[in-house]
Amino acid sequence: xxxxxxxxxxxxxxxxxxxxxxxxxxxxxxxxxxxxxxxxxxxxxxxxxxxxxxxxxxxxxxxxxxxxxxxxxxxxxxxxxxxxxxxxxxxxxxxxxxxxxxxxxxxxxxxxxxxxxxxxxxxxxxxxxxxxxxxxxxxxxxxxxxxxxxxxxxxxxxxxxxxxxxxxxxxxxxxxxxxxxx
Amino acid sequence: xxxxxxxxxxxxxxxxxxxxxxxxxxxxxxxxxxxxxxxxxxxxxxxxxxxxxxxxxxxxxxxxxxxxxxxxxxxxxxxxxxxxxxxxxxxxxxxxxxxxxxxxxxxxxxxxxxxxxxxxxxxxxxxxxxxxxxxxxxxxxxxxxxxxxxxxxxxxxxxxxxxxxxxxxxxxxxxxxxxxxxxxxxxxxxxxxxxxxxxxxxxxxxxxx
Numbered sequence: 001x002x003x004x005x006x007x008x009x010x011x012x013x014x015x016x017x018x019x020x021x022x023x024x025x026x027x028x029x030x031x032x033x034x035x036x037x038x039x040x041x042x043x044x045x046x047x048x049x050x051x052x053x054x055x056x057x058x059x060x061x062x063x064x065x066x067x068x069x070x071x072x073x074x075x076x077x078x079x080x081x082x083x084x085x086x087x088x089x090x091x092x093x094x095x096x097x098x099x100x101x102x103x104x105x106x107x108x109x110x111x112x113x114x115x116x117x118x119x120x121x122x123x124x125x126x127x128x129x130x131x132x133x134x135x136x137x138x139x140x141x142x143x144x145x146x147x148x149x150x151x152x153x154x155x156x157x158x159x160x161x162x163x164x165x166x167x168x169x170x171x172x173x174x175x176x177x178x179x180x181x182x
Numbered sequence: 183x184x185x186x187x188x189x190x191x192x193x194x195x196x197x198x199x200x201x202x203x204x205x206x207x208x209x210x211x212x213x214x215x216x217x218x219x220x221x222x223x224x225x226x227x228x229x230x231x232x233x234x235x236x237x238x239x240x241x242x243x244x245x246x247x248x249x250x251x252x253x254x255x256x257x258x259x260x261x262x263x264x265x266x267x268x269x270x271x272x273x274x275x276x277x278x279x280x281x282x283x284x285x286x287x288x289x290x291x292x293x294x295x296x297x298x299x300x301x302x303x304x305x306x307x308x309x310x311x312x313x314x315x316x317x318x319x320x321x322x323x324x325x326x327x328x329x330x331x332x333x334x335x336x337x338x339x340x341x342x343x344x345x346x347x348x349x350x351x352x353x354x355x356x357x358x359x360x361x362x363x364x365x366x367x368x369x370x371x372x373x374x375x376x377x378x379x380x381x382x383x384x385x386x387x388x389x390x391x
Contacts, residue, residue, distance in 0.1 A: 001246075027209070028202035028204075028205055031204060031209070032201045035203060036198070041206075049209060049212045049213050050216075052209075053217055053220065056213075115197070117197055139194055139195055140194075163391050170194070182203045
């Protein structure tokens with residue numbers, strides 16, 4: 001297997017073989033990121049293509065001192081956020097209308113249940129766009145509410161409330177799934 | 183954030199670790215297509231820019247060449263010596279020749295003088311002026327040759343007295359000295375008439391005698 005630095009150098013020289021190898025090495029990981037941030041497979045494919053074009057075009061800017069996987073992931077997330085922003089109007093309408101809460105939801109306690117990656121992914125994909133983006137940024141990427149608020153140009157409290165609602169929605173849905181499993 | 187929430191987030195995050203879904207094969211083809219499009223767009227933009235630059239350079243060079251040639255023509259037209267004096271000289275030559283042709287009663291000396299002056303005027307005009315004046319000098323040539331032809335007839339029938347020739351001479355010398363002034367341009371229009379009258383008076387007095 002070719003070393004990563006050689007692949008990166010090859011990509012910098014626009015070597016097609018190096019680009020193929022780099023893509024195949026990171027395609028699964030990057031597609032996972034895209035799936036988490038988007039509503040479905042089609043949107044994820046769009047984001048994936050756009051992000052990889054960016055990667056190949058801007059690979060000259062990558063510094064060998066930083067983690068390449070981190071750099072790629074950041075490009076994926078940024079592209080997904082840009083994609084989300086493009087559809088922001090529709091997303092906002094969904095946010096308001098989508099989720100209804102009931103008092104009997106397990107709001108404070110989380111009953112740990114068994115769920116597969118696919119099930120979790122489906123549940124996350126079913127979240128309204130705003131909730132999903134905030135949830136991913138906070139839980140998976142590890143951003144703080146302040147950072148999320150700055151990137152998405154929203155209030156910190158909005159970020160917090162969206163995360164809270166996303167968590168409740170996911171808990172409820174996953175518990176439903178565990179009940180079905182039982 | 184309570185413990186349950188942390189646990190939940192942790193469990194979600196851990197379940198996503200090592201998550202590698204199957205990637206559809208057409209995505210890479212799509213990426214390559216997009217890359218080609220971007221490259222094509224870049225070259226299209228670049229070639230458009232190149233054409234625009236080329237067009238600009240061509241236009242500029244045409245403008246420069248145009249201004250240079252026009253300034254050359256202007257310099258040919260506007261030589262420092264080519265001014266009202268030349269025009270005056272040409273007109274003067276015309277009038278002198280016309281005068282000779284119309285009166286037809288001058289001495290040989292006078293004819294020669296006027297003819298010489300006309301020729302010198304013509305030569306000066308030819309040397310100092312360019313094509314437009316050259317075209318104006320053509321009738322002078324014709325007139326000069328006509329005057330030369332006429333010279334024979336004038337000399338054979340010369341009845342003009344010495345006074346008349348003096349008057350003519352003074353008129354021509356005045357014309358020479360006052361070249362360049364606006365006032366002098368008008369003089370030749372009057373002088374030949376005066377001379378003509380003088381000649382007629384002298385004729386009458388001779389007849390009376």
